[in-house]
Amino acid sequence: MSAKSAVVIGGGLAGSEAAWQLAERGIPVTILEMRPLLMTPAHKTDRLAELVCSNSLKSNTPGAASWLLKEELRRGGSLLMKLAAECAVPGGAALAVDRERFSEAVTAAVAGHSLIRLRREEARNVPSESLALMASGPLTSAALASALQSLSGSEHLFFYDSISPIVDAETLNFDRIFRASRYGKGGDDYLNCPLSEPEYRAFHSALLAAEPAETHPFEDPRYFEACLPIEELARRGVDTLRFGPMKPVGLIDPRTHRQPYAVVQLRTENLRSTSYNLVGFQNHLRFPEQKRILRMIPGLENAEFLRFGQIHRNTYVNAPRLLARDLSLRADPKVFLAGQLCGVEGYVECIATGFLAGLAIAARAVGVEFEPPPRTTALGSLVHYVTHADPSNYQPANISFDLLPPAEGLERRIARDRRARREAQCQRALAAFDEWLIRQGVAGSGQTSDISSQQPSQPAAGPSSATKTERKTREPAAALAAATRAKCD
Numbered sequence: 001m002s003a004k005s006a007v008v009i010g011g012g013l014a015g016s017e018a019a020w021q022l023a024e025r026g027i028p029v030t031i032l033e034m035r036p037l038l039m040t041p042a043h044k045t046d047r048l049a050e051l052v053c054s055n056s057l058k059s060n061t062p063g064a065a066s067w068l069l070k071e072e073l074r075r076g077g078s079l080l081m082k083l084a085a086e087c088a089v090p091g092g093a094a095l096a097v098d099r100e101r102f103s104e105a106v107t108a109a110v111a112g113h114s115l116i117r118l119r120r121e122e123a124r125n126v127p128s129e130s131l132a133l134m135a136s137g138p139l140t141s142a143a144l145a146s147a148l149q150s151l152s153g154s155e156h157l158f159f160y161d162s163i164s165p166i167v168d169a170e171t172l173n174f175d176r177i178f179r180a181s182r183y184g185k186g187g188d189d190y191l192n193c194p195l196s197e198p199e200y201r202a203f204h205s206a207l208l209a210a211e212p213a214e215t216h217p218f219e220d221p222r223y224f225e226a227c228l229p230i231e232e233l234a235r236r237g238v239d240t241l242r243f244g245p246m247k248p249v250g251l252i253d254p255r256t257h258r259q260p261y262a263v264v265q266l267r268t269e270n271l272r273s274t275s276y277n278l279v280g281f282q283n284h285l286r287f288p289e290q291k292r293i294l295r296m297i298p299g300l301e302n303a304e305f306l307r308f309g310q311i312h313r314n315t316y317v318n319a320p321r322l323l324a325r326d327l328s329l330r331a332d333p334k335v336f337l338a339g340q341l342c343g344v345e346g347y348v349e350c351i352a353t354g355f356l357a358g359l360a361i362a363a364r365a366v367g368v369e370f371e372p373p374p375r376t377t378a379l380g381s382l383v384h385y386v387t388h389a390d391p392s393n394y395q396p397a398n399i400s401f402d403l404l405p406p407a408e409g410l411e412r413r414i415a416r417d418r419r420a421r422r423e424a425q426c427q428r429a430l431a432a433f434d435e436w437l438i439r440q441g442v443a444g445s446g447q448t449s450d451i452s453s454q455q456p457s458q459p460a461a462g463p464s465s466a467t468k469t470e471r472k473t474r475e476p477a478a479a480l481a482a483a484t485r486a487k488c489d
């Protein structure tokens, strides 16, 4: 392999997008994809970019965080976003795709690219002789996971996700909630939802009767004792939760001056305290069940959930500990990570990090310093989270407005209206993203959703719209080197 070529391990969502972006910038790529020689427990075909579960790429409603991320990808010339639009099926507010047509289309495009070679082979080691992207996903083969473990340290590679729900602070009922830390240690850091005995018993009964989320055959529910789901704790006895995550000791409700019968504690997710996680409330219940049952908790009657609890098989690294801002490993900068493995969650987030890693590796291949997208963009915020979150309690994230910095200098009328505020954040993000694309020498593909064409700037024609001859004659080094760089906070 020459220094200006790259290996991509895994032809999933992140790997296919990254390989395309690299090849479109003139970098020859070899994809190592182990299927069909070795199948994962979830994939059913040998196709690239197979969607293993739902066929939804989430909201396509302008103003939603997931829409914003997709819109940025569309503007950046993402192959998978373009093909998703071509394979769309009716999905209400969501971008849903015909999964067969989608993976067929990705396979045809990627395998048909003149600079991409697709090899059906299990990678058992991290390649050392060239630039490499590890995009082997949540079900990375055992041999490769063990090689990655040797490189990263076993304590920084996880095999299960155990996620607590997160609520939007604006939707909490502070008539019921009080601020306090246990035994007064730590000031007012926690929000506490107090439950009376009847409220606790009703909550316990609801948990016992709750409908669990589907478990895949390979997801043997062997939970860590230290990280049991709340429904499992409820099954162990009526008081188990009260002696576990719902213990009230050391907490006095200032309204009653008494210790409540049980308490649910909320801990802030960010310095702005715009969202809170329910401490120790990891669970494996269906999302509608979680919404119904968790709203029985006093103070959460109208809570909006930014993320629901989950426990599932997932291979991912402690990204803030291991990755630099271009998604390369600090311990071995020739190796980049993308997709679920780099600690994001969700189809679009995997495509997004694949897109970004493709650009970052292309920059490295031609010796140009990579500038990550601005912090005000959805992609920039997602990568900022991955590389800057608290490593001591790292959990993979979906894109949400919570990851984006708040819009500043808004008129009071707009600042007070959540929808208007988010629209302002979207407009700011898209304007910054377009400017970043230009600085990168990445003129967008011109793909935008209907509403986005009402947004301010539109990038000019770009990689995906180039003819084959144009692609072959493109001078990526010159294009990238010509780019003006601005520092991302």
Ligand SMILES: Cc1cc2nc3c(=O)[nH]c(=O)nc-3n(C[C@H](O)[C@H](O)[C@H](O)COP(=O)(O)OP(=O)(O)OC[C@H]3O[C@@H](n4cnc5c(N)ncnc54)[C@H](O)[C@@H]3O)c2cc1C
Pocket: 009, 010, 011, 012, 013, 014, 015, 032, 033, 034, 035, 039, 040, 042, 043, 049, 050, 051, 052, 053, 054, 055, 121, 122, 123, 124, 135, 136, 137, 138, 139, 140, 141, 144, 216, 313, 338, 339, 340, 341, 345, 346, 347, 348, 350
């Ligand atoms: C069971 C399950 C269900 C999920 N459902 C959803 C959902 O409904 N919605 C959602 O948004 N997200 C879902 N996710 C999370 C995530 O979005 C998807 O798993 C997504 O496909 C991950 O993208 P990726 O590119 O990181 O990995 P993948 O798309 O899984 O691609 C990784 C590729 O690497 C290959 N590979 C693995 N090891 C090797 C090796 N050693 N050598 C060569 N190739 C290798 C695999 O065969 C695979 O093709 C789910 C995850 C799982 C595990």
